[in-house]
Each structure stands twice: as structure tokens, then as C-alpha cells.
Amino acid sequence: MNRITIKTTDKAHFYRQMIQQHGSPLLILDCDKLAQQYQSLSAALPDVKLYYAIKSLPHPAAIHTLDALGASFDIASSGEINLLREQGVAARKTIHTHPIKRDKDIRDALRFGCTTFVVDNIWELEKFTGYRHRVGLLIRVSFPNPNTAIDLSRKFGCRADEVSLLIQKAQSLGLHVKGLSFHAGSQCPAPDNHVLAIEQCANIIESVYQDSGKLLAVMDIGGGFPVEYSQQTGIHIDAFCAPIRAALTKLPEHIQVIAEPGRYLSAPAMTSVSSVMGKARRGESTWYYLDDGVYGSYSGQLFDHAVYPLTIFSDNTETEQAVLAGPTCDSIDVIAEQVSIPSMNIGDMVIGQQMGAYTSASSTNFNLFDKANIIAINQLELISENVLQFNQ
């Protein structure tokens, strides 16, 4: 169920101004907030190099902001490489983390200058034989996580007991395996699976060394760092990372630890602004039809299992039973049902919070409704010119 807040004043003016200037619907990307998220996670994981998972919000302003802060980047497709190239990001700050690639994907990444790739099976290893002198590989290990709806180990990663065989195969092909990687699941409610995976990867690294003398030097602890949606879990990133930090301190000193956070950096940085384009009384409920929905910015409610906190601006105090629906002709296009809210007029705004990750990235223009325009605010250049500043 979406958590809904009713507001009457303050930020309404800002959002109205933005709609007047840019139209509706909008997604407002606050680069300051993105920078704060990066700094918080860097502080919570001080010895971990962060590679932003571009897939969560592949927007030039996000890339530019994080690049300026010294972040590195996790890429998974040639499209993502093109975005980085356009933003002038140095290829040495990238790793390619898609475990399954076409030869063209590998060539595109190598041409860009990315030389670290993730593999999780023998067929994938064999794809690198022609590039053996130019690449270093990470083997992705699967650590299933029943506690999250987004369990990425279902689709990718080898079993822990398959790693040594893959390393032997890599050696026979003349390939350099640099280390291990995992993804503990996205929007993890607790750090248990990260800790388990770090401990088990440490064991694997130790036994590979004992068996073959090969030293694996990199451990990629993936993403999965959670944000607050409607559940009001009160997760604080420093507390979430404390057990992870403790597990990392037990690793041998030679191991370089990296991570691929997406959601934690991008989700809080973007806000959706949509408008009521029509309303109808159906049965016991008033249906409000917004100009954005689950085929658009709210696509994450389907694909990403997210339920976004909503804010409605209204001077009415009396509440009614309502449905908030998207604009398309499909009946699945409903954002929130059975909610109790003050009545709204056509043109009133509905604001969605925490909508930076896996929202615009997976939106469509079904029915040929335009996708929400993304407006970046508080960008580094703009701040210095003092053109537009807004603190959420």
C-alpha cells in the first residue's frame, strides 16, 4: 500500500512552477540529493570503491554528478557505454558486470577501454579466449536471497563449489581471473546475505590459494543497499552497512573490495510530478486519472516491486475512498487503490517520492503517451551560477 501524505503549502509552489515551465508529467532529478547519497554510502563503506550501477537511472546529469565526485561505473550494455562516452567518463573507471554477453558487447566494451568483465560459466569464459591478453575476469557467485522480491541470484551466478573448476578452465585458456563478485539481491531488508556472501567468498579465495597458489585480489560485493519506500522500515545506511564493514575487516589485506550500488544512490534523488487529468465516480470510489502511471514513471511498481510514497496537495480536510490510475487505456494501469484522500480537482498534483531507481529506466510510451520529462536541478554548473536551487 502506498504511504500517502497530504500537504497544503510549501513545496506545492515549486512543483507548480516546474509544471508551468516544463509541462506535466515530470521527473525532477535533484543532483544534490544524488551527491548526498553517494557521500553517505562512501562514509558507510569507507574502504570500498563504488561503481554506480547505471541501469537504475541512466541519465547524463546523474553520470556527470557522480563522475565529478570521483565515482566509478558499472556498465552492462553497449548503450550504457555510449552514455558514459558522451559524458566523457574515463574507461578505467568502469567494469562490465553483465554475466552473459555477445561478442559484439565484449568488443564494444574493449574498444571503449573497459577491461574488467564478469562471467559465471564455461561458455562465457570461452568467449574471452581471443581477448585473453586484454581482460581481467571476475567470477560471479550466486547467493540466493529469499528475503527480497528482487533476487538476482535466481538468474545469474555459479554455485560456490563450481568456482575452482571455472578457475582451472580459465587457466587452461590463458585467462586472468582477478576475483569474485556477487549480488546479494536488490532492496535487501537486512545485510545478512551480504555478510554470508563475503564470508563464503573469503573461504573460496582461501581454498583457491591453498589448492593452486592463485591469489584472487578483487571482491565485488554488488548492490542491494536499500532505501525507504512505503514500509517505513527506518533503515539507516550506516547501521545497514555496519555488519558488512565488520565482515570486510576480516578479509586478507591484499583483497580490494568494490561495490555496484544502484538504487541507494538514485532512488531518493528523483521525484515524480503528475497531474489529475480527469476524474469519475465509480461505485464507492472516486477514480482520479493521472497523466503518469505504471506504463510510465510508475513502471517500478510492476517490474521492481516498489510502492512509492505519494504526496497530495489539497486544502480539503474531508477524505474519500479513491483510486489513483494512470492515463493509458489498460486496466492494469493503476497506481494506488482503496486509498483514503481528500478530494482533488482536475489539474491538482500528485507527487511520487523515492522515484529515481528503476522508474524512468523501465518506463514505456504505451498508447504513445509521452514519457515524463526529466528535469535535473542543482547540477554542479547551475549551482555555481546560482540559477536554480531547491532543497527537498
Ligand SMILES: Cc1ncc(COP(=O)(O)O)c(C=O)c1O
Ligand atoms: C549486476 C548488477 N549490479 C548492480 C545492480 C544494482 O543493484 P541495486 O540497485 O540493488 O543496488 C544490479 C541490479 O540489477 C545488477 O544486476
